[in-house]
Amino acid sequence: MSAEPLRRLLREIADLAFASACAGCGAAGTALCPDCGRELVPHLLRPRSDAVPLRAGLAFEGVAASVLRAVKEDGQTSLIRVLRPALAAAVDDLLAGRTGGDPGRRRPVDVVVPVPTSRTAFRRRGFRVPELLARGTGIPVQRALTYARRVEDQRGLTADERRRNLGGGLIATRPGEGRRALIVDDVVTTGATCAEAARALRAAGFEVVGAVAVAATRRRGDRPRTAGEHSSGRTPMTRR
Secondary structure (H helix, E strand, O other), rough: OOOHHHHHHHHHHHHHHHOOOOOOOOEOOOOOOOOHHHHOOOOOEEOOOOOEEEEEEOOOOHHHHHHHHHHHHHHOHHHHHHHHHHHHHHHHHHHOOOOOOOOOOOOOEEEEEEEOOOHHHHHHOOOHHHHHHHHHHHOEOOOEEEEOOOOOOOOOOOOOHHHHHHOOOEEEEOOOHHHHHEEEEEEEEEEEEHHHEEEEEEHOEEEEEEEEEEEEEEOOOOOOOOOOOOOOOOOOOOOO
């Protein structure tokens, strides 16, 4: 086993062995309690975007937001596995929706391209969240994007500020040669990152079929595909 997979395995074992509180509600003794696990059942969102078709498996709120923060801020990478069903639902919905006619047939994809992680974030975390998620899609993963220049942290920026901040900020690291690419991110807020990723990939000759994420910030007019509210009624713990 090479060094990187071994480090990843050891991190996940440590997560499970030393987890002292549920990432969703703070209950002691488990990384994710059964009640919070049930709140991660996919509820598809189709965020509006003029740049690229977008799908997300969950709304970025409640337990989903807390679990994603536990992965990104606390390094609990073992929780990636409980987020993958939401990503898979987003992938299935996007690809099925593009074929027309036969509902059992998905539009083919050659590679999934994770949104790149900044050097600062990678040094802080030691892993790339979109890439870990992308590995669960069953589609070959290709690191085909990198930052062409330094961009500011997106937190706290408006939609227009995010677009300006990211405009021209990504570049493809290899030619697309007509390959069909699906972009993967962890969270969609305004869609600016996925739009910039799609622009950079298309400029390099990729055919971008869409972008998917585990979760998306709910905006006015966005509605989940499946009706109904979460049933546990528990208040999730918000991680700072």
